Amino acid sequence: MLKNETIDFLKNVPPFNLLPEEELEGIVEDVSLEYFPKGVNILTQGGAPSEFLYIIKRGGVRVYMTSETDEEINIDYRSEGEHFGLLSLVSGDLSRYNIMAFEDTISFLIPKEKLLAVLQRNQSVNEYFLKSFFISFIDKTREETQRKYSGLTGGDRALFTTPVGEGVRKKPITALESLGIRDAARRMAEHKISSLVIVNPTGVPVGIVTDRDLREKVVAKGLDLSHPVRMIMSSPLIKVDAEEYCFEALLKMMRYNIHHILVVESGRFKGILTNHDFMVLQGSSPMVLVKELENIQSLEDVRGTMPKIHKTVSTLLREGAKAHNVTGIITELTEKLLNRVIDLAERKSGSPPVNYSLFLFDEGGRRELTLNRAIRMGVVYEDTGSTQLIREAEAYFGDLKKVIDRTVASCGDPGGPDCLAAVNIMSFSDWKGKFDQWAATPGRRRIEVSYADMRPVRGDSETVENLRRSLLENMASRRTMMDVVILQTIENSPPLGFFRRFVVEKSGEHRSELNLYEKGIRPLVDAVRVFALQRGVENYSTWRRVVELKARYSFAHTEDIDHALEYLLTLLIHHQIEQIEKGLVPDNFINPEHLANLEKKTLKETFHLIATLYDLLEKSLSTEVVAK
Amino acid sequence: MSSILTKIMGHREKKVAGPVARHSGLKQRLELKAPIEGADFVAFDTELTGLDFKRDSMISIGAVRMRGGRILPGQTFYRLVRPDSELKSQGVVVHELTHSDLEKADPVEEVLCDFIDFIGDAILVGHFVFIDVNFVNRAMKRIFGVGLQSPSVDTSALHDWLYESDSHFARHHQGMSLKSDLFSLARKYGIEVEKAHNAMYDAYVTAQLFQRFLPFLPECGVRSLKELLMVSKS
Structure with a gap:
């Protein structure tokens, strides 16, 4: 009957999943179910304390504060399986936050006395509530993920601790x-x-x-x-x-x-x-592998090094490396390999007809590569008046691209990513012209914001750095250009459906799987990038950007962003390693149904954070744009 | 044999007397000026062999308690009734109940007595509630000589009233349902229907429907039980 259904619901909701069945039955006697239409204020800041612990069955609520100047400050979003009202229930004085239904919401209500009695009898549940919600969860989940994927029990984590x-x-x-x-x-x-x-x-x-x-x-x-x-x-x-x-x-x-x-x-x-x-x-040290990569003698040998890179990554994970350490190592190793591949290519087909700089942008630029080999790079070559030279250069880089595609980027897999697209091979003036045009007529063309992450890896680095600086300065100083960047970023924001269930692929090879990179990591990284660009923070990596945003601008949410990114990337790299171990090609698709409950919950938690960040982004648009 | 009879009779005697006697004095106790918020409701539904209350009979009653707009899923009532008229064959299919299920069920007087005990002083809520009320009322009068005293809210009437009074409700749901059967309304207003045609679940769906309406009543001037009963009369 309804009672059993309620018990079944609570069984899947932390921390009630930790309770014995009899306790749940006792709770359900007094549980009630309430409906809040979208827009209704459930608890009011400064108002009466909560008499219930609310557990959301369907829908979601926004937790926010109202400042003295009547500004609304978003604290959190809670959705299915999550609770609210605890703080004032325990303190009994007044509500700390406003809680508003941001969609039609149905919530279970556990009366105060009942909950307090349960807490007293069940230490584990009590601890759960006492701990800071988000952070403790991430840590717990991370530990669990680690245990699940690597069978790690103790081990030497000296490098990281x-x-x-x-x-x-x-x-x-x-x-x-x-x-x-x-x-x-x-x-x-x-x-x-x-x-x-x-x-x-x-x-x-x-x-x-x-x-x-x-x-x-x-x-x-x-x-x-x-x-x-x-x-x-x-x-x-x-x-x-x-x-x-x-x-x-x-x-x-x-x-x-x-x-x-x-x-x-x-x-x-x-x-x-x-x-x-x-x-x-x-x-052992990954330095040994670096040496090995630098000593590769033929392009054919490149393939053989991939398993070694995977093994290094796998070892690092087992030793408890944090995701940004791991992506850092992957990026370093990839760069070393890339440079070696180009050395070998040059040895074979001679030096390039023009001087050039090679840069990575997007993941690679940020030093956030995972094992899916989505390496995006570009070439800035020296200006030359000779059309003959330009033609030679184009042919040269076309060949180079093939070599890179075959080796570093996709190990020869058919349909691998286009790591060095033709549009990303241009002379310095052409690059400069492209960037200047974005600044002069913002909104006419799509701005490739990920060029803001361009980082030189070969050749004269100053050329690339100058280009990047001009792009960053334009963005920071021109309101309209920044608005275009924000709008483009918002377009890529996660759909609201994320609050209810994961938006999975509807068809094709990855049906009902979640593209963790595109739907989770990218929106997070993109949001942080905009926050950084707005404030003239020039760091490449998302982590560094977050650190700087916190240190210099006391930016809110930095700790949560750090944890969320850490969690998403850890999940992704673990998934990729698992695929590699099974002999599959590593990708970004995970099946949310295969995740443990705690992982699912944490995943949702991170999506809430992303939603909060996109709210902030939208608010940072200049008023003229909003009016349109 | 007499001991068994005494046991049954004695048992029944005790159960019948208390709740029904108490129920007969309900009208004097009801505080209809009280606010809707915090009032006790019981959403209920009956399954019938047909709609003709002279010939057909109840085969089950399901109910769930509510306090104001809050449903109490831990406080439900669901009982099968041993039929005193022949089961119509098509009815059996709809209800997914077999003859033998029902033959094992309790006699109607016992179920009714327990039901009256369950509802206490609560206001009843039902969808096209007059049908269910008629059946319960008729059986009660026949068995106990006392009719059903509880006032009742008809969610279909309340829905019609909300439709006519141009409430915020219609805007909130981007229009209203033109059909008025329970499941069309459930679908329109986002209520999950898991198991249709079971009195318990239908009562639960009705409770949720009522729950959807309540938040929109105060702005239409409906705050007390009296006002609620006025706008939700069958």
């Missing part, structure tokens, strides 16, 4: 920049160290000298040993803060292809971390 400062073992050996090369080498030999930090007279590190410098710059070139070390030291120094995790240091070492990294603590030199230290910490 050890701050760099702890990894530094020895007191650093330094030398003054005026010290002679011979003396510096002697000091290194004495202390059996492979690097020496060079400091200025006030003790501030200014450079580093390593074994490699001695070999390449001194011995190989026959340099006079009495010269000061200043002449052969590498600078500027690549530094990492002692508080950062070892993983960050490793990532930087991979990025700059260095084997030693300087650790600073509150601006002062603390020590050196070497690749060797990572081997000790980890047993």
Whole structure:
């Protein structure tokens, strides 16, 4: 009867799923079901406290505050299976927020006394309610996901949990920049160290000298040993803060292809971390793979490295790497591979007819690549007056594109993504012209906002950076252009149906599956990008953008965004690894029905957050546009 | 044999007397000036062998309690009634109840007595409620000599009234249903119908329909039970 149906409903709703059947039966005796038409205020900020815990059966509510200036501040959206009214029910004084039905909503009501009695008897449920809702959930789900996919029980997570400062073992050996090369080498030999930090007279590190410098710059070139070390030291120094995790240091070492990294603590030199230290910490290091990638001798061998990249990623996940660490590694490895592939292509078909820079944009630009090989890149080549050269260049890049498609981008899979589309191969002036036109006549053409993530990976990086800067400046300074960007972004916003059920594919190969990237990650990333562009935040990666938005602009929701993105990407990469292990081609499609309840709920939670962000986006449009 | 009879009779005697006696004094107790919000309602439905209340009879009663606009899914009533007239064959198909189901059911006087006990002082709610009320009323008069005293709200009449009074309700739902049967209304106003033609579920659908209407009544000046009964008369 209705009673059983109610019990069945509660059984699937955390934390009531933790309760024994008898408790549920007891609750249901006094449960009631109420209907709130869209737009009705259920609880009012400052008004009477809630006498019930409301659990949404259908529909959804908006939780918001009204500021002293009568501004409405969105706090949250809650939908099916979620609850509201708890805070004031427990405190008993007044309602903290306004709760409004944003669609027709049917809710179960558990009377206060009943709930409090249940909480008293059931510690687990009590704890659940006590914890901060969103965050505890994400963490729990992440742990569960991890357990589910990798069978992980304990394991060594040193790389991700050890701050760099702890990894530094020895007191650093330094030398003054005026010290002679011979003396510096002697000091290194004495202390059996492979690097020496060079400091200025006030003790501030200014450079580093390593074994490699001695070999390449001194011995190989026959340099006079009495010269000061200043002449052969590498600078500027690549530094990492002692508080950062070892993983960050490793990532930087991979990025700059260095084997030693300087650790600073509150601006002062603390020590050196070497690749060797990572081997000790980890047993193996992704640096080994980097070396391997750089030593590939033929395009045919590229394919063989893919499984190794997958294995590295899989290992990282098992060790508890956070998603942004993993995407960072994937991006670094992909870049290394990409560069090597181009080296090999050049070796085969000669150097390019014009100088050019290669850049990644979108996922790759943001250092957020996953394993689906959706790598988007572009070429900016040197301006030339010669049509002959232009023709040669076009042919050259056409061939290059084929090579990349066959190797890095899709490993030769038919129908793989177009990683280097023809429209993304242009001369500097053409690029500049394209960007300037967007600024001059906004709204006429679609603005490819993801160019805002363009990041140089080969060739002269300044060219690409200049282009990007002009684009960013135009967007930040021209209201109308920004409005177009916002409107375009909103068009891609998740449909309201997300509150009720996941919007899955209606037909085709991925029927009833959810495109996690397009429907979840992209809207989130796009929203953050706009918030960053509006404020002139220039960072590439979404995480860095979020950090900066929080630090410099006290932007709300940053913690939630961080968690949501972390969750979505973790889910996606786990899914891809699982596909790879089954011998399938990794993609972005997950079947929401295969997710555990908690995962589903967290997924919905993240979609709410996205909806909140899009609300904010819409509000940031200038009034002229809104009027239209 | 006499002991069994005494047991049954005694049992019945006790059950019949209390609730029905109490029920007969209902009209004096009712506070019709009380606000709708917080008042007790019982949404109910009966299954019948046919619509002719002289020839046909009830085969089940389903009901669910409401407090104001809140449905209490833990407080329901559903009983089969042992028929005293022959079952019509087509009726059996609709109700998905077989002869043997019904032969095992309780006699009508027992079910009615328990039903009266269940509804207490609540206002009844039904869709085309006069039909159900007629059947219950007739059986009660015949068995207990007391008719059904509870006032009742007809959700189909209330729907018509909302339609005519140009309420916000119509705008909220982007128009109203022109059909007036329970399931057309349920479909139009977003009520899930899981199991049709079972008195319990039909009562539940009726309760939800009533629940959909209630929030739109105050703005039309309907706030007390008296006003509600006035606009929802069959």
